[in-house]
Amino acid sequence: MNGGKADTAGPLLLGVRHHGPGSARAVRAVLEEARPDAVLIEGPPEADALVPLAAEEDMRPPVALLAHAVDEPGRSAFWPLAEFSPEWVALRWALEHKVPARFIDLPATHTLAWEDDEDPGPGAGDDVRVDPLGALAEAAGYDDAERWWEDVVEHRGVGEGDAMASFTALEEAMTALREEHGNGGHRRDLVREAHMRLRIRAARREFEDGVAVVCGAWHVPALRRKATVAADRALLKGLPKVKTDMTWVPWTHRRLSRTSGYGAGIDSPGWYGHLFGALDRPVERWLTKVAGLLRAEDRTVSPAHVIEAVRLAETLAVLRGRPLPGLSETTDAVRAVMCEGSDVPLALVHDRLVVGDVLGEVPATAPAVPLQRDLARIQRRLRLKPEAGERELELDLRKETDAERGRLLHRLRLLGIGWGEPAAAHGGTGTFRETWRLRWEPELSVRVAEAGVWGTTVLAAATAKAEADAVGARGLAEVTGLAERCLLAALPEALPTVMRILTDRAALDTDVGHLAQALPALVRSLRYGDVRGTDTAALAGVAAGLAERIFVGLPPACAALDADAAEEMRRHVDAVHGAVALLGDAPAPGHGKLRSRWRSVLRTLSARDTVPGVVRGRSVRLLLDDGELAQDEAARLMGLVLSPGTPPADAAAWIEGFVGGGSGGGLLLVHDERLLGLVDTWLTGVPAEAFTDVLPLLRRTFSAYEPGVRRTLGELVRRGPGARGSVAAAMSGTPGFAPEPDTARADAVLPVLRLLLGPAGDDGDDGNGGDDGGARDGQPAGVTA
Known part of the structure; x- marks a missing residue:
């Protein structure tokens, strides 16, 4: 049709609600009755080549057309289709009847290049967006658009009267809305509708009036409106473009609730699927x-x-x-x-x-980036099928298949493809166990396309991404964390680059806090060699050198710290202590063993008055736990700190370091009443004017204890120092125990043990002719008086 001539006849326009089962049933009924020669569907025209895949046996909705920019895969758009979507029904009808099916919406090459904040051109209208269904529901006296749609469409059977009646009524309603609101704040619609009209004209030149159009009901009045070709082309002139790829991807019911390429979503896809079926x-x-x-x-x-x-x-x-x-x-x-x-x-x-968590499937023949094909191949080989529902996967890394599964999931996480997230293991501890929480989201298809710029296989892409991340890392802890992830993902080719940058950053970084943050991840990495078969020798020297620099720099760094900085340094001390324990008796770069060097540092920290109380207290506690400090000496140091000459705030901070911070200090006070007596004596002697200052710190310390520990401590305090005995008297015997066994308390346990172990026979026979393990004299097996 030439440029100044307007259309005088129209095609069969079927205005639908995207993902509406009532619309889908009506579309199928009208198509069966009208038998058009071509079906035009709202959607990106680049998908025309993908239409035949919808007829494949292994294509199961919900699925979506995915378009992404070739040079920037993260710029993408989806056009989801469920089994009850009118567009899917029209597409399947056309394939079943061997009728051409084509998409007529604005091409994805423009949609992806068009930023949301750009002005779409002439006739943009106001920015107040109109919800067509909401407006019609309000006009009908409904306060819920979903209820209105169910009443007027979903609860109306297709066989009730003319199948075309609902489309006619909906078109009249939308025409009235468009006359009042124009484009309703949907700024791109004028341009999209111009392109749709051009595509409809082209189809009518080929098929005359045997054309059916399935599109959102909002667009029907604009497609019915007479407009010249020249005017429509003018609206499309100068639109931005970007090179685009398109394919089918699996979708889920849960994601149907989101807006999509045609800006539509529903809140109850499972319910709508039921109504359709x-x-x-x-x-x-x-x-x-x-x-x-x-x-x-x-x-x-x-x-x-x-x-x-x-x-x-x-x-x-x-x-x-x-x-x-x-x-x-x-x-x-x-x-x-x-x-x-x-x-x-x-x-x-x-x-x-x-x-619902229904996950669709697409044929293996659907276009995909090379990385996606490699991932699909690995998933099939490892029997790791993507699923929409969340599930836990327990891995035993001593088994080769489980080890490969773990490596795949770690590599995907490094690439930003969060299919699996590590979870706490249920079946025990150890580096040979991993627990993952798996859930495949449709958006991960975009992440895979994005990661395709790093390589054509998962291994190559993860290696390249790790090297790039190492070069761009800003801090030492970030590089050590990356080294750990490389070992977990088994990326031996990336490790040399990561280790070189790690060594350089460690040599240049003088901040003890940064070094202390970096060491734990580095030491954890050393533990992976045994199970994963990874060579971690290069890490050992770096870890030992890092530890030595911390030993030298930590005491000076602990001087003149405020309360917040002191608490942060206490966490660093805990982290380094755990890391040194994992390193074991590795030799220090200078002389001696790392563990003995660290104990010397703790003694220095515990004795310096310039070190904050919380760090001094924690240093004493760590030495006590390691058996490097006698309990009598720990009690002496606590007595000195809690003497009247120590400011109450500093004493409270020392207590926080010694028995707080999730260190199990509550049990220590329960079993060593000397220490509890020292704390009790100090606390009752704190002046009233200072008590309110130390109370928040003490509350934080004791509120972290388990309820049973707090209850036991309360009972001990209620008994009072006289019942507990003086510190001097307690020191003469075993800490935490009375001079003689309390037989009354011991006998109180026996009924519970009998209940747990079960009743014993009269003769104590275990049923196998033997008497080992049986109960005698009214006592459960294994219990002596």
């Missing part, structure tokens, strides 16, 4: 699903509950003036009948059924 008695079938889910979670739900819930939902629909029960009525019925008024199981129903 349930051809009859949808409420009864839905409540049966709910009952099955709750029974699987060990809740008592009988068929009578289902029957009563159906009756209640239908009654609520009548009271609310609705033609059939909708999601709100069925939800209220489930809460009242099956959940006994509780929202806790109802939240499970919403998560598992109303939303």
